[in-house]
Amino acid sequence: MTQPTRIYKHSSAGTDWAALALGAGLGLTLALQLTTVRLSDFNTFYSIVVSLSRLTALVGTYFAVVGMFLIARIPWVERGVGHDRLVTWHRKLGPWSLYLIGAHVFLIIVGFAGQDSIPLYKELWQFLTLYEWMWFALAGFVLMVLAGVTSYKKARAKMSYETWWMVHVLTYAAVAASFMHQIVNGSMFVGHPLNKTYWISLYVAMGASILYWRFWVPFYRSMKVNLKVAKVVVEGPGVVSVIMKGKHLDTLNAQGGQFFGWRFLAKGHFLMSHPFSLSAAPTEKHLRITVKDLGDHSRSLAFIKPGTRVFVEGPYGAFTAGRSTQPHVVLVGGGVGITPVRALMDEFSGGAQMDVIFRASKEEDLVLKAEMDYLANKSDGSIRVHYLVGSRKNHPMDANSLKALVPQFADSDIYICGPEPLVSAVRKAAVDLGVPKNRFHDEAFAFHKE
Amino acid sequence: MKRAYLIAGGTVGGLGAVLAITPPQLSSGDLNIAGGTAIGSVSTSASASSSPTAVATQTATKGSKPVATKKATAAATAAASGTAATTEPAPQAPAASTSAVSGTFTGPSVNVNYGNVQVQITVVNGRITDAVAVKAPSGKNDRYTNMAVPTLKQQTLAAQSANIKGVSGASYTSYGWFTSLQGALAQAGL
Numbered sequence: 001m002t003q004p005t006r007i008y009k010h011s012s013a014g015t016d017w018a019a020l021a022l023g024a025g026l027g028l029t030l031a032l033q034l035t036t037v038r039l040s041d042f043n044t045f046y047s048i049v050v051s052l053s054r055l056t057a058l059v060g061t062y063f064a065v066v067g068m069f070l071i072a073r074i075p076w077v078e079r080g081v082g083h084d085r086l087v088t089w090h091r092k093l094g095p096w097s098l099y100l101i102g103a104h105v106f107l108i109i110v111g112f113a114g115q116d117s118i119p120l121y122k123e124l125w126q127f128l129t130l131y132e133w134m135w136f137a138l139a140g141f142v143l144m145v146l147a148g149v150t151s152y153k154k155a156r157a158k159m160s161y162e163t164w165w166m167v168h169v170l171t172y173a174a175v176a177a178s179f180m181h182q183i184v185n186g187s188m189f190v191g192h193p194l195n196k197t198y199w200i201s202l203y204v205a206m207g208a209s210i211l212y213w214r215f216w217v218p219f220y221r222s223m224k225v226n227l228k229v230a231k232v233v234v235e236g237p238g239v240v241s242v243i244m245k246g247k248h249l250d251t252l253n254a255q256g257g258q259f260f261g262w263r264f265l266a267k268g269h270f271l272m273s274h275p276f277s278l279s280a281a282p283t284e285k286h287l288r289i290t291v292k293d294l295g296d297h298s299r300s301l302a303f304i305k306p307g308t309r310v311f312v313e314g315p316y317g318a319f320t321a322g323r324s325t326q327p328h329v330v331l332v333g334g335g336v337g338i339t340p341v342r343a344l345m346d347e348f349s350g351g352a353q354m355d356v357i358f359r360a361s362k363e364e365d366l367v368l369k370a371e372m373d374y375l376a377n378k379s380d381g382s383i384r385v386h387y388l389v390g391s392r393k394n395h396p397m398d399a400n401s402l403k404a405l406v407p408q409f410a411d412s413d414i415y416i417c418g419p420e421p422l423v424s425a426v427r428k429a430a431v432d433l434g435v436p437k438n439r440f441h442d443e444a445f446a447f448h449k450e
Numbered sequence: 451m452k453r454a455y456l457i458a459g460g461t462v463g464g465l466g467a468v469l470a471i472t473p474p475q476l477s478s479g480d481l482n483i484a485g486g487t488a489i490g491s492v493s494t495s496a497s498a499s500s501s502p503t504a505v506a507t508q509t510a511t512k513g514s515k516p517v518a519t520k521k522a523t524a525a526a527t528a529a530a531s532g533t534a535a536t537t538e539p540a541p542q543a544p545a546a547s548t549s550a551v552s553g554t555f556t557g558p559s560v561n562v563n564y565g566n567v568q569v570q571i572t573v574v575n576g577r578i579t580d581a582v583a584v585k586a587p588s589g590k591n592d593r594y595t596n597m598a599v600p601t602l603k604q605q606t607l608a609a610q611s612a613n614i615k616g617v618s619g620a621s622y623t624s625y626g627w628f629t630s631l632q633g634a635l636a637q638a639g640l
Contacts, residue, residue, distance in 0.1 A: 015453070016452070016453070016456055018459070019453040019456035019457050019460070020456045020459070020460040021460065022457050022460065023456060023457035023458060023459060023461040023462075023463070023464065024460040024461070024463060024464035025460075025464065026457070026461040026464070027460060027461040027462060027463060027464025027465035027466070027467075027468070028464045028465070028468060030461070030465050031464065031468035031469060034465070034468075034469060035468060035469065035473070035474050035475055036474070037474050037476065038475075039476045044541070116618050116621075117617065126619060126639050130619060184563075185563070190563045191561050191563075195541045238557075243511020244475060
């Protein structure tokens with residue numbers, strides 16, 4: 001279980017290129033309108049309204065397409081940015097896409113109604129009946145609004161994960177449904193073949209990426225590695241480890257610190273893809289996750305039968321040993337965030353001096369403690385583990401206390417995974433102690449909650 | 451922060467590159483102007499209808515209000531400012547007021563999404579006596595044509611210019627008629 005795998009050195013060049021490409025795409029999208037405007041688009045109030053509606057449509061749609069690219073699970077994007085950050089960006093971009101497209105719908109009805117001098121509802125009806133593909137566009141818009149409304153924090157909190165997920169997935173349908181009305185009615189596309197080509201290519205690239213990396217690759221790899229539950233081990237009260245056995249696991253290219261989406265093909269489980277971190281570095285034949293009792297689904301993992309097939313999506317996550325630059329690393333895990341930290345211990349073993357800080361509120365939350373003690377004991381001093389149990393008052397995790405605990409803190413690579421308050425506190429401490437950004441690696445666990 | 455700059459830079463770069471290759475054609479229509487009229491070669495001073503002194507017999511001088519619906523507003527301003535062209539004060543007027551034009555004039559074929567519209571006008575002694583669509587969307591889209599063309603013709607004859615309102619519900623066809631009509635008028639020197 002403690003065989004360290006290759007450490008992939010990480011370069012940020014890929015993400016930089018992606019950012020540039022994103023910007024270029026936005027520039028091209030804006031150019032679609034700017035190269036096809038006419039003076040008449042600005043000479044009356046309503047024509048300006050209509051021009052504005054076109055602009056908001058273009059930018060809103062571009063944001064939606066980019067949002068889809070972000071979660072298409074493109075490997076170099078995942079590796080470069082990290083899944084948690086991608087999801088955060090997706091969450092931030094989504095609402096803007098909806099607002100802009102909503103503005104587009106409103107403005108164009110108002111604009112055309114004004115130019116035609118007819119009431120809004122009549123204009124809406126004209127849209128639906130006179131132009132092609134408008135019913136589909138309307139359907140797409142409704143689906144998008146639904147997805148947006150259900151993702152609103154307060155609404156989301158009130159529904160189950162499955163319900164939210166089903167509605168959200170309909171965004172695919174929304175994007176597909178509204179595509180045709182853009183190409184067929186958009187003034188920047190009609191009679192402008194180059195513009196059409198660009199727009200169609202954008203959609204095709206997005207669709208292909210999703211079909212390939214979001215759906216096909218996970219399916220294909222899962223079939224190839226043939227993963228099955230080998231053993232379920234109770235680690236402590238409410239905590240179990242699930243050990244899975246498969247073949248050709250090296251083809252997954254997984255590293256400790258990363259996580260997968262695990263789909264157990266058993267009754268009541270196959271609709272869900274649980275994001276759990278590996279709790280040990282992968283070996284040739286085995287993968288391990290350690291799961292705490294967080295909800296209905298997690299709890300019932302304790303009763304998963306050995307032999308159950310498992311489908312995997314991933315590996316995801318930029319929380320890897322390959323990002324370190326110093327010979328000394330400080331690994332901080334809070335609560336269930338200790339799992340990737342434990343896996344990183346395997347990766348760094350023999351390669352770096354480690355100080356592992358396990359922060360928990362109660363003694364019984366110290367999951368995998370026995371294992372970590374064992375690793376520390378036989379490490380000849382290269383691994384030191386510190387257990388900080390208690391309330392935030394006892395362990396403020398600020399610059400002073402961390403420096404006292406680990407004198408070389410400022411010269412180390414810091415890895416932290418845990419709840420947001422802990423990550424924020426340690427981040428602030430790192431900043432205070434002068435740790436440069438590229439030596440601070442964090443993974444947010446918030447989205448892992450179901 | 452670096453990424454933000456990269457995104458911003460990419461946007462500006464992409465936009466700039468495209469605009470450099472295909473700058474926007476702000477004037478409306480791709481009209482071939484026969485005769486010395488300024489219509490179609492209007493630069494950007496759309497609103498500057500300065501010299502009402504110009505004969506401006508047919509083309510509108512009262513603030514370019516009416517105009518066909520939706521996209522057709524372009525042509526109107528071009529028509530209006532044709533009289534107030536940037537350089538010459540009273541451009542095409544001289545020709546029109548003195549000689550009486552007669553003949554048939556065909557405007558350009560304008561693509562309007564569903565098909566093409568091309569207008570041909572018959573002018574007798576400076577008066578438009580007929581206007582027909584030699585090209586109009588047909589097939590499944592002939593409902594717009596059938597609905598709109600008779601009205602468009604009527605409006606044209608009534609206005610004796612391109613100062614027509616267009617037909618609601620047939621905005622593309624109206625726009626095509628309008629643009630093509632302009633071209634035909636320009637050729638006629640009206």
